[in-house]
Every structure is written in C-alpha cells, then in structure tokens.
Amino acid sequence: MTKTDTDYSLYIHIPWCVKKCPYCDFNSHEKRDDYDEEAYIDALIRDLKTETPKVKHRTLKSIFIGGGTPSLFSAKSIGRILSQVDQHLSVTNNVEITLEANPGAFEAEKFKTFRQTGINRLSIGIQSFNDHHLKVLGRIHNSEKAHRAINMAQDAGFEKINLDLMFGLPEQTVEQAVQDIKHALSYQTGHLSHYQLTLEKNTIFYKYPPTLPVDDQIWKMQTECQNKISDQLSQYEVSAYAAEQQQSKHNVNYWQFGDYIGIGAGAHGKLTNSHGEISRYWKKKQPREYMNTAGKPECIGGENTVIESELPFEFMMNALRLKSGFTLQQFTQRTQLHASTIEPTLAILIDKQLLKLHNSFYRSTNQGWNFLNNTLEHFLPTE
Ligand SMILES: C[S@@+](CC[C@H](N)C(=O)[O-])C[C@H]1O[C@@H](n2cnc3c(N)ncnc32)[C@H](O)[C@@H]1O
Ligand code: SF4
Secondary structure, X not given: XXXXXXXXXXXXXXXXXXXXOOOOXXXXXXXXXXXOHHHHHHHHHHHHHHHHHHHOOOEEEEEEEEEOOHHHOOHHHHHHHHHHHHHHOOEEEEEEEEEEEOOOOOOHHHHHHHXXXXXXEEXXXXXXXXXXXXXXXXXXXXXHHHXXXXXXXXXXXXXXXXXXXXXXXXXXXXXXXXXXXXXXHOOOOEEEEEEEOOOOOOOHHHHOOOXXXXXXXXXXXXXXXXXXXXXXXXXXXXXXXXXXXXXXHHHHHHHOOOEEEEEOOOOEEEEEOOOOOEEEEEEOOOHHHHHHHOOOHHHEEEEEEOOHHXXXXXXXXXXXXXXXXXXXXXXXXXXXXXXXXXXHHHHHHHHOOOEEEEOOEEEEOHHHHHOHHHHXXXXXXXX
C-alpha cells in the first residue's frame, strides 16, 4: 500500500440520548436502565484493544465521537477513552477529534472540559432556530438553548465548530428555512451541514407522516439556502459547507473511500488488507449486548468482503459526493483496480454531460450533481 493508504480514521459510537427524536433512525436509544457510562467506557476500551492489531504500522488521522448523544457523557469518561487511543494507536500530531453535542444535553462547564480532553472540533445538532419546528421535531432544546450552545462552544475556545441544520421541515416556508441559515451564519463557525429531512423506516415520522413541503417548495428552499450560505462558505459535499481549512477531515476520509475502524454499539469499520482486499464489519447493535461481548469475537455483528465488481460503485457513491471529485490515481489507490475498469463509463458520462474532467479531476457537472443517482447507476455491476 502507498503512504496515503496507511492513514485511517476512528469512529466511536455513544448510543444513548435523553429522548428518541421521531425522525431519527440512527442507533440511538433512550437513556433507561441499560445506561451505564462507566461500564460502556470499559467496553469501548476492550473493543479498542481488539482493533489495535488491525491497524499496526498505520497512522490515525481523525477521530469522530458520534451518536446518539456523546455530550451526555462526562469529559472524564471521554478523556478516559481518548487516553487509551493515544496509548494503543499511533496518532498523527494534528489529529482532528470531533464530538457530537446536542444543545439540550450539556452544561457550560462540560464544553470547557471537553476542550481540555483534546476534543478540537464540536458538531452541534441545532436542526433549527425556530421554536415551533424544534417542537415538531421532538427536540429537547428550544431556540434559546441553541443560541446558548453555540456561544458556549465559542467561549470554550473551539476553533472548529460544525452546526447541523435540517430543512424541508413540516410546514416550513422558504423564508423560515433561509432564516435558520441566517442565524447559523451569524456565528461564523466555519462549517455547516444542511440536510433535507427524510422520512426513514422504523421511525415515528414514517409511521405517522407529518405534512412536508411539496417538492417545488423544497427545491426553492434548497436553492435559496445554498445562495445564502455561499456568501460565507463553500459547498464541498452534497450537504456540507466549509470555510477554508475547516472541512471535516473525518468525513472527507469516508467520501474519499478511505479506511476506518469503529468501536461502540453498532459501529462500522472498513479496512483494506495487505492484498488490497476491502472488508466491512460492524459491532453488535444493542448497548447491553455490546457491553456484554466487547473485547470478544462475539462482539462482531457481521462482516463482509466487498467483491471486485462492486468496488467502482462503492467508490463512486462516496467520491462523487465531493465537489472536488476524484482522480484516476485516487481510484486505483483506494480500490486497487486499474483505471481502465472505469474509463469507458467515465467517457459515456462526460458525453452525457453528467461528469466533467478538469485538471485530472473527474467531477459532477451541475446536472450530474442534481441527478447523482443517474450517474451512479452506470457503475452498478452488470452481472
Ligand atoms: C448522528 S445525527 C445526531 C446528532 C445529535 N444526536 C443531535 O441530534 O443533535 C447527525 C445529524 O443527522 C441529521 N439527521 C438525523 N436524522 C435525519 C433525517 N431523518 N433526515 C435528515 N437529517 C437527519 C441531523 O441534522 C443530525 O444532527
Ligand atoms: S438526539 Fe440525535 S441521535 Fe438522538 S434521537 Fe435525536 S436525532 Fe437521533
């Protein structure tokens, strides 16, 4: 493997929340009897030790502590797992360490102490600054708490802060969506994630669908919000916008089809072995089952090897999300496949004006960007 291929990322999953939101299909569970912070960190440490041999001689470049609601945990607990990571893995000097925080689940002091544990990037789940929409979304915070959380994060000295916003909310108007963007931009945090609300299976919203804005309205919302955001930030992925030097290294690694290991309930990993074979694996999903098995082979919930014919699609599904696109060299480096595997398809897509080639980078045209699924279909295995 080449030098760049030896870098990888670490995902740490914290599976509890104060309350389950009606639209959320992440592996998150209401904090009930099975909630045990100490025991969970112990399990993460056992889990980490089983991952260590898989990444020998490789360098860790980013850590993402996601959930669930990781900000429910104390800084002491987060510090305990981070110091074990430092002890057992070879970590790059400027490692990016992100923690997901919920405006309704932390206090001022916690933010400062999170910063002291080495967390250097916060991702705050704002969703909206509108009290009515926050209520409809079943959030435990209101707009005042949303504003307060951002102020506190900035006061705590975080130079890298991401705000998550959703749009296309029940009965949301275009003006309301743009207003949310204006509030977010007023903090000049350097990173914004802007997701269209989707109705996911196994959620309350899927079972009892709320009235969502019609497609034309959503299209207008997206376009007007994007225009507003572009006053301050550049779009670098389908839903992500950043100032210079503020892109999420962790997410960019996913989109560049890089390797990562995952610890925690339901956490996923993807690794390339020395023969160039790529495998995916995931941990047991239920917190109790995870804690009981962490550190043992039974903790693996499943695994599979990505077969060669599926690699082009898997690579493109990630790489074409990035505005910058990809080079043929990156394709070969990440998949170990020869460029000739995809060159005929790339030529067809350029002909259809879904892709363009610029300075060795293949990237979506505006049309390709809007119809990404059409582009991706061309890379599906033919049997
Ligand atoms: C892993 S989630 C959780 C972050 C954190 N627990 C919170 O909710 O504040 C990351 C982000 O995904 C987005 N998200 C979750 N469910 C979604 C859905 N059904 N549609 C669109 N975006 C969603 C939200 O913006 C959320 O902040
Ligand atoms: S707080 Fe975040 S992870 Fe938890 S249920 Fe709500 S959206 Fe999902």
